[in-house]
Amino acid sequence: MKKDKEILKKVTALKEELAAVSEAHLEACMNKANALLSSLYQQYDFTRTIVHMDMDAFYAAVEMRDNPSLANIPMAVGGEDMLSTSNYIARRYGVRAAMPGFIARKLCADLVIVPTDMAKYSAVSRVIRSVLSQYDPNMTPLSLDEAYMDFTDHLVKRRELDDQSRTFPEFSETMCRCEPEERLGVVSSTEGISSAVGDGVADVPNLNEDNLQNSVATDDTRILPSATNSDTEPSEARIMKDTTVSTDTSQCPRCNMPHNPKRILFDVGVEDAVREMRHRIHLKTRLTASAGIAANCLLAKICSDQNKPNGQYMLPFTVDAVQDFMKDLPVRKVPGVGKVSERQLAAFDVKVCSDFYKHRDVLYFLYSGGMFEYFLSVYLGLGANRLSKNEDGPKSKSVERTFRGMSDPDQLRTLCHELSLELAEDLKSAKNLQGKTVTLKIKLVTFEVKTRSQSLPTATNDGEDIYNVANQLLTTEMKNCSSKPLKLRLMGVRMSNFTTSDSKQQKLKVIRDTNSTPSDKRISFLDKIEAERKSEKVNQSCNEPLGLLAYMSTDKPIGTTSNISNAGRNVSTKLSSVWDESGDVTTRKTGKIIELLEGASNTDPWSLADSTSSSVATIPSDSTVKTATKYGPLDFYRSSKSGALDPWAKDDSSSLGGF
DNA sequence: GCGGATCAC
DNA sequence: TATGGTGATCCGC
Ligand SMILES: Nc1ccn([C@H]2C[C@H](O)[C@@H](COP(=O)(O)OP(=O)(O)OP(=O)(O)O)O2)c(=O)n1
Ligand SMILES: [Mg+2]
Numbered sequence: 068m069k070k071d072k073e074i075l076k077k078v079t080a081l082k083e084e085l086a087a088v089s090e091a092h093l094e095a096c097m098n099k100a101n102a103l104l105s106s107l108y109q110q111y112d113f114t115r116t117i118v119h120m121d122m123d124a125f126y127a128a129v130e131m132r133d134n135p136s137l138a139n140i141p142m143a144v145g146g147e148d149m150l151s152t153s154n155y156i157a158r159r160y161g162v163r164a165a166m167p168g169f170i171a172r173k174l175c176a177d178l179v180i181v182p183t184d185m186a187k188y189s190a191v192s193r194v195i196r197s198v199l200s201q202y203d204p205n206m207t208p209l210s211l212d213e214a215y216m217d218f219t220d221h222l223v224k225r226r227e228l229d230d231q232s233r234t235f236p237e238f239s240e241t242m243c244r245c246e247p248e249e250r251l252g253v254v255s256s257t258e259g260i261s262s263a264v265g266d267g268v269a270d271v272p273n274l275n276e277d278n279l280q281n282s283v284a285t286d287d288t289r290i291l292p293s294a295t296n297s298d299t300e301p302s303e304a305r306i307m308k309d310t311t312v313s314t315d316t317s318q319c320p321r322c323n324m325p326h327n328p329k330r331i332l333f334d335v336g337v338e339d340a341v342r343e344m345r346h347r348i349h350l351k352t353r354l355t356a357s358a359g360i361a362a363n364c365l366l367a368k369i370c371s372d373q374n375k376p377n378g379q380y381m382l383p384f385t386v387d388a389v390q391d392f393m394k395d396l397p398v399r400k401v402p403g404v405g406k407v408s409e410r411q412l413a414a415f416d417v418k419v420c421s422d423f424y425k426h427r428d429v430l431y432f433l434y435s436g437g438m439f440e441y442f443l444s445v446y447l448g449l450g451a452n453r454l455s456k457n458e459d460g461p462k463s464k465s466v467e468r469t470f471r472g473m474s475d476p477d478q479l480r481t482l483c484h485e486l487s488l489e490l491a492e493d494l495k496s497a498k499n500l501q502g503k504t505v506t507l508k509i510k511l512v513t514f515e516v517k518t519r520s521q522s523l524p525t526a527t528n529d530g531e532d533i534y535n536v537a538n539q540l541l542t543t544e545m546k547n548c549s550s551k552p553l554k555l556r557l558m559g560v561r562m563s564n565f566t567t568s569d570s571k572q573q574k575l576k577v578i579r580d581t582n583s584t585p586s587d588k589r590i591s592f593l594d595k596i597e598a599e600r601k602s603e604k605v606n607q608s609c610n611e612p613l614g615l616l617a618y619m620s621t622d623k624p625i626g627t628t629s630n631i632s633n634a635g636r637n638v639s640t641k642l643s644s645v646w647d648e649s650g651d652v653t654t655r656k657t658g659k660i661i662e663l664l665e666g667a668s669n670t671d672p673w674s675l676a677d678s679t680s681s682s683v684a685t686i687p688s689d690s691t692v693k694t695a696t697k698y699g700p701l702d703f704y705r706s707s708k709s710g711a712l713d714p715w716a717k718d719d720s721s722s723l724g725g726f
Numbered sequence: 727g728c729g730g731a732t733c734a735c
Numbered sequence: 736t737a738t739g740g741t742g743a744t745c746c747g748c
Contacts, residue, residue: 145739151739169738405733405734407731435745438745462742465741466740468739469739504727516731561742
């Protein structure tokens with residue numbers, strides 16, 4: 068592939084850089100790394116018991132459950148174009164998620180592809196979460212089929228539970244699988260028969276036995292029933308096959324199936340608690356789950372993969388066990404290390420996690436701060452041991468669509484409009500979110516991806532507002548490569564930069580006080596001027612005028628590239644802020660703009676021309692210009708220490724009310 | 727703030 | 736013949 072070559076190119080460039088570096092430098096890197104390492108080493112914390120659970124072949128399993136004819140054949144969920152996942156039979160042929168259907172068929176001619184049904188998976192997910200919540204009400208879902216839980220509190224409470232509340236019916240397709248509380252009083256009829264039952268229920272072949280050697284006995288509540296404090300391994304209790312058969316033949320009034328006289332008793336230790344949770348998921352959904360148990364989220368997540376499918380793995384809560392586990396773990400198993408990182412790391416002989424340590428000097432040199440620290444912390448097996456709060460909502464929302472090559476501008480615009488309106492609807496249904504940054508994403512037929520974004524001075528979730536901006540970005544792109552047709556295979560629109568409760572709407576304010584506080588980076592054109600000054604290495608003296616700010620009326624939306632001309636000069640500038648008649652910033656088209664033109668003269672006439680106009684130095688006679696009639700200059704100074712003055716301010720009494 | 731990349735699911 | 740959609744993050748500028 069072409070991508071492969073690019074990665075390799077980057078790697079060789081880095082290698083050259085590395086070769087050019089002195090040994091002393093590398094030694095310094097080593098010292099830095101060691102310092103970081105010893106500070107990280109302090110951070111081991113085995114006080115929490117974190118569980119990560121992950122459904123097996125989730126979408127595929129749901130479809131197999133609902134259509135038994137799919138149960139024993141290779142199948143996948145998705146479309147002819149792209150697969151979302153595959154069942155374990157198909158995986159034997161190499162059929163994987165994110166694989167185009169037609170390639171999958173080359174690997175497996177008999178593959179059956181079932182269309183995705185997200186609504187169904189969401190519903191199943193809710194059922195699963197209802198079970199998980201009983202083990203940790205603060206459970207944090209990562210996706211429909213995956214969640215972190217902190218079992219620490221549950222395990223304490225669990226010691227007080229009686230056997231009955233840890234007893235559940237064995238799985239059977241044809242018998243009642245209702246929860247005890249759902250069975251109401253019926254449980255009493257089988258009282259006293261809660262004997263243990265083994266693993267390996269017939270309907271669910273346990274493809275991967277849980278690793279038993281891992282269950283080292285300690286006096287930790289995580290592992291043993293504290294009540295007995297016995298050395299017996301928890302699963303052993305259940306491995307005894309003395310199933311008791313009840314004479315109870317009554318039917319569950321809820322599911323109309325006979326009660327299952329076979330019961331499984333789970334002990335109070337962690338591993339049985341997690342088995343119990345998985346079993347209850349199975350009872351409720353007829354789907355299997357895998358789980359990992361460890362001291363933090365990182366380890367738990369990695370562990371949940373160890374005995375997949377339908378298995379679980381507990382990593383003992385000791386430094387030795389953790390380091391031993393990490394030592395030979397391929398870096399690709401580490402969350403955050405994907406295909407590309409794996410390649411890059413491999414190029415520097417980093418293949419397993421202990422290589423993070425072995426090559427720490429080189430990695431320190433190659434990677435920047437955050438990533439390097441992450442690598443070392445991963446090597447040590449460190450990770451978050453508190454579940455992150457269930458957040459402040461999404462940080463972005465987007466809609467995108469893939470289609471067959473399209474280049475007709477009208478068609479593209481129509482699509483852009485559709486996407487914008489859909490996005491607006493999404494935003495409104497998502498707590499009426501409003502955002503400031505609109506991003507247009509396009510993918511060329513060559514698969515090259517580009518994003519173009521523009522931040523508005525105020526937040527919106529209006530479909531036409533979004534379209535105004537997105538369409539501008541699109542227009543700019545089409546113009547930008549006008550030589551070619553700009554043939555797209557995908558278009559997307561994203562909104563981000565959502566307003567938080569404290570953010571007030573900006574209003575226009577004129578400041579002439581040179582002692583005022585320096586501005587932050589809100590004003591892009593001020594930054595631009597700064598940058599230009601710096602690049603020219605011109606040292607401006609204090610209070611020297613940089614230019615004139617023109618503000619004038621426009622009927623063009625934000626994002627429009629316009630030319631402001633004056634005194635024979637002109638600048639091409641993207642309209643970044645538009646105010647309505649009352650001085651409020653607006654996302655709508657008609658309003659006032661304010662832009663900077665260096666070296667402009669107040670005695671010469673100004674003009675504003677839309678970028679569609681070919682002539683900028685003179686005033687064209689199209690309608691755009693006719694609306695650009697109102698203008699006025701504004702002196703713009705730079706203050707001594709502070710950099711640029713801030714002619715804007717958040718909501719303030721001196722806002723201009725109309726010009 | 728912007729744009730490219732990478733990643734997860 | 737044919738290569739997804741959504742959301743997040745990081746880096747470098
Ligand atoms: N590139 C991907 C990966 C996954 N998914 C969806 C389909 C999966 O069923 C679901 C869960 O993802 P997992 O990574 O957990 O994969 P599975 O659950 O399918 O399989 P596994 O048994 O490996 O967990 O997310 C997707 O749409 N696109
Ligand atoms: Mg899964």
